[in-house]
Amino acid sequence: MLHISDIKKYRRCPRLYYLSKDKKSVYQPYLRHDEELTKLVVAYFGIKDYYLGKMGDDPSRVLNEINDHSWYVKARFEYKGLRIKVPFLHRNGDGFDIYFVVFAPYPKDEDIDFYRANIWVLVNNGISVKGIYIVHLNADYIRGDNLDLKELFVVHDHLYRQNKPARPLKERIGDDYDLSKIIEQIDKGDLSLFKPEKRRACKMRGVCEFYDECFKEELEDDSIEFLVSSQYKKQMQQLGINYMRDVEGEYLEGTRVQYAQIMASRNRGLFLDKLALKHWLDTFKDQKLAFIDFEWETYIIPPYRGLKAYEHVSFQYSLHVLKKDGSLTHREFIATGDCREDFIRSLLKDVPLDAKLIAYNAKGAEMIRIRELIRQFPQYTLPLNDLLERFIDMSVPFTEGMVYDIKMRGNFSVKSLLQVVSDMNYHNLAISNGMDAVYKWRLLDRNELEDEGKEVMDKLSEYCSLDSYSLYLVYKWLLDMVYPNIKENQYEN
Ligand code: SF4
Known part of the structure; x- marks a missing residue:
């Protein structure tokens, strides 16, 4: 039995499909949702009575009951070994309207083949497809005290190209889509037929x-x-x-x-x-510097007032402050739940008013998080805007080609730079990457840890501290290359 994701994988690289076929991996979602998403859409449509498909259903089940209901949710169909799960089917005369559900603000046009594959299976099961719709998240909806489902979701008949509506799906699906050939190839093939070959997919x-x-x-x-x-x-x-x-x-x-x-x-x-x-360093090297790193959770459905779909809750920061006399102090924040306002207050208290803030990829991360907080808590606009104006992006010397060390091996992350500038690395830490930090924090936040809570807090603190300390080490390395003698003067206690 195949799924549409298998065909997608095979098209990306046949070898990848066969290698991953028997590999069991634990699915760790990058995006968080604590709600049963299908139930939200059922409530959005106000459906009371419906057929509900279940994992492992024989595809004949839905066909045997196809005249019994007006709504079908998660119904399983199969054709030529390709198994699909249709989110919502709604009776429309002698056929059905299909509602795909995308938990994102702008369903991507490049996923058109996914929709074609579903329609191909349905049509070959004798289902007449009338309308084709997408239920997706409303990019403009801002949550109030309660979740307003009528505002959270929108229904459209099209996908989006660069956040702009594309032509309606019904016009684009076509009658000539046929997966028979590729299914046959997949069934007949095996790993031995596909030798490793460098292709775009290897690093896509x-x-x-x-x-x-x-x-x-x-x-x-x-x-x-x-x-x-x-x-x-x-x-x-x-x-x-x-x-x-x-x-x-x-x-x-x-x-x-x-x-x-x-x-x-x-x-x-x-x-x-x-x-x-030198030109870049001279713009800030004589000032007090605050090296900072944030960690945050990304929610599909906004859990708290003022959040939009796919917005973030920053739950941790680590800050190393380098004074002009060379002394280094450390401050940090970590909390669970809706800690956004505590995060802001703590940040404003900990960051010295006269310090430049140094983050890695600041424009693509920390600065965006702060702008989100300004929108959610406008009463802090002035001091947070002041922080924004003091940000310096530590990635600039590397992404603008001022410095490159072959030990970076084409990797421009701060973790890769740490190994270039010091003997330290993240490998020995219990939490060694950003996603792992989020997964562990998620357990804390959901109260799923019993006695290990304190231990996990310490590990999160250790991880985030190394991030901000790495920034300090990278800065020191850059400074030493331009000003080799400044070291003795500037870093003396
Ligand atoms: S590394 Fe490249 S060749 Fe190997 S499975 Fe992945 S995509 Fe295919």
Whole structure:
């Protein structure tokens, strides 16, 4: 039996499909929802009596009862071994309207094949599909004291392309969609037919979980594999260009980061645009600095007043303050529940009024979280705006090609930089990455931990502290390269 996700995986990479087929993994949702989502949609439609499909249902069950109800929820159908679960079917004359449910504000146009596959199975089960609709989250809805389902959901007949409505689904599904051939290929194939082959899918939306299994060879730090934003990488590898140092002009896109990488490879270590880095550091190096990192949870359905769908609750920060005399102090905040206002108050108390705030990828993370808090708690607009104006993004020297060390291996995260600038790393921590921190905090927040609560708090604190301390170490490393003598003066206690 196949699911639509299997076909999607097979199209992405047949080898990936066969490798993951028997692999049992524990599903840890990145996005949080504590509600039964289907029940919310049932309540939104005001459905009282309906057929409810269950996991493991034989597909004949719904067909035997197809004349008995006007609403069908999560009904299982199957055709040529492809099993689907249809979120909502509503009787319309001699056929049915289908309602797909997407728990996101803008259902993506690239998922059109998912809808086509569902319709293909339904039609081949003799179901006449009349209207095709998508129930999705209303991007503009802001929760009040209670969840207003009529405002939370919207129903449309189209998907979205770059957040703009595309043509109605009914016009686009077509009659010629047929999955018979690919299903046959999948059934007949096996892993031995698909050798590892580097393709876009290997590093699409992050590195494929089987990457190490497929490409066991130990890559050197300046392998061409680590050259970023390169459309000619595969072509170069075919020509025997295996190291960044050997890349010639015609294969370069000409970005500053590529240049930094190639020069670092030619230097067999580091590339430093000292003048550019000095210029950047000089804008703030003589001031008090506050290195900061936030952790947050992302909710599909807004759980608290003032939140929108997919907004966040920042539950933790770690702050290392470097004074001009070189002394370093640490402050932190961690709480559960609706801790947004406590978070703001604590942050405003802990961040010195005269300090610059340094975060990694500040514009894409911490600054967005603060803007969300300003919208939710306008009474703090002035002091929070003041914080925003004092932010400095520590990723700039790396993403703008001022500095590159081949030990980064094409990875521009602060975790990768920590291993370049020090002997420290996250591997020995009980919580070693952001998602793990969120999962552990989720257990705390749901009161699912009994005696381990304090221990988990300590581990979260250890993890987030290393994030802000890493920023300090990276800053010190950059400063030492431009001002090697400042160290003794500035960091003396
Ligand atoms: S690493 Fe690449 S070749 Fe291997 S399974 Fe993943 S996508 Fe396929």
